[in-house]
């Protein structure tokens with residue numbers, strides 16, 4: 093399997109190289125040159141398998157010979173061993189025909205653990221095999237950063253710098269990033285919002301002298317391996333509801349478009365998915381684009397679902413690449429226009445996008461009302477991101493097809509919003525009950541590329 097850039101002007105790479113490279117050198121994102129297919133027989137054969145066995149079968153064709161079968165199976169087993177639920181991603185029924193896929197049983201209580209725990213294993217194995225070291229820089233609105241820190245803390249082969257928007261993440265998220273004491277971990281609070289952090293990260297990748305000198309690597313969903321690991325739970329959940337003999341739909345709380353893009357890949361592989369619905373908060377660039385065709389940057393507005401306070405949605409570029417018939421030049425042109433504020437999606441591409449994706453937007457009041465109602469009627473405490481998904485799913489679902497809404501974080505990560513809606517302050521799991529007592533370690537940084545690069549060069553050990 094080879095990986096090609098969405099902008100068509102970077103060398104194609106194998107799986108391991110694409111994973112360690114992060115952003116393509118033409119500024120694009122790596123995608124598989126072709127999508128492996130799973131037949132109905134292959135999908136039916138997933139019935140009764142463990143999460144890990146399904147993960148192996150779904151991901152194997154994308155990984156090819158980068159890892160031997162026994163090694164890959166072993167790394168998958170290690171990745172999910174620390175999850176707090178035997179099913180890893182359990183499905184609970186919310187209402188007749190509406191199910192919640194709980195993706196928050198990993199070590200940092202958000203869906204990011206599914207990919208990050210695995211790529212932590214893959215990076216460590218591959219880097220020690222090569223005798224190489226890398227500098228990981230990540231941009232986070234809260235969950236990617238804590239998951240990356242958990243997955244990479246203490247590893248000799250990596251230094252990790254996480255940029256998070258100062259004052260715009262929940263206290264639990266911040267403490268998950270600032271309390272680990274490992275010498276290879278650096279939490280950097282940037283003056284700005286998530287889009288600033290993500291833009292500076294991409295600037296670093298596009299500054300080749302710096303990138304090559306520090307051997308820059310990325311663990312945001314820029315990294316194809318992140319998206320791939322997230323494809324798996326679309327299969328496990330759909331199969332448990334009767335796929336391939338019954339189609340299902342998904343509603344996905346969306347910010348950077350990585351999670352829902354994983355669902356799109358599952359569909360392209362042959363999983364019978366009827367609708368993939370993007371659910372956004374008031375930072376609704378994706379909903380506006382799918383509705384009107386105009387992809388136009390707005391101001392990032394802080395919300396009670398802060399992990400989705402994103403206006404420039406990185407992985408949308410991967411969807412555009414397919415919608416434009418895999419024309420890298422056309423995508424590069426759109427991304428140039430985005431620098432100036434936005435672009436209009438062509439009619440043909442918009443139609444292609446709408447064939448796969450629906451969308452909805454949820455206000456702050458609706459989010460709070462959904463958390464309240466889910467607690468009162470179903471006894472389910474939702475985090476605000478999951479509530480955005482549940483609201484859109486309830487508004488748009490077709491009663492003849494089961495709907496699965498992705499519950500992307502544990503309610504205890506966002507206790508203020510949950511308490512405001514329900515009067516209940518969800519407790520942290522026992523293993524992190526002392527999170528509020530642990531000492532914090534962070535550095536305030538300006539939204540300035542040169543200053544960030546200098547700090548990273550000074551602090552890295554690798």
Ligand SMILES: Cc1ncc(COP(=O)(O)O)c(C=O)c1O
Nearest residue numbers: 235346347348349350351399500
């Ligand atoms: C809790 C939570 N829900 C939803 C999202 C949206 O996921 P994605 O960026 O993959 O669209 C994120 C992060 O982006 C998140 O942290």
Ligand SMILES: N[C@@H](CCOP(=O)(O)O)C(=O)O
Nearest residue numbers: 232233234235236312313348
């Ligand atoms: N919500 C994310 C934003 C970064 O998304 P990623 O999937 O590209 O890593 C976060 O929690 O940081």
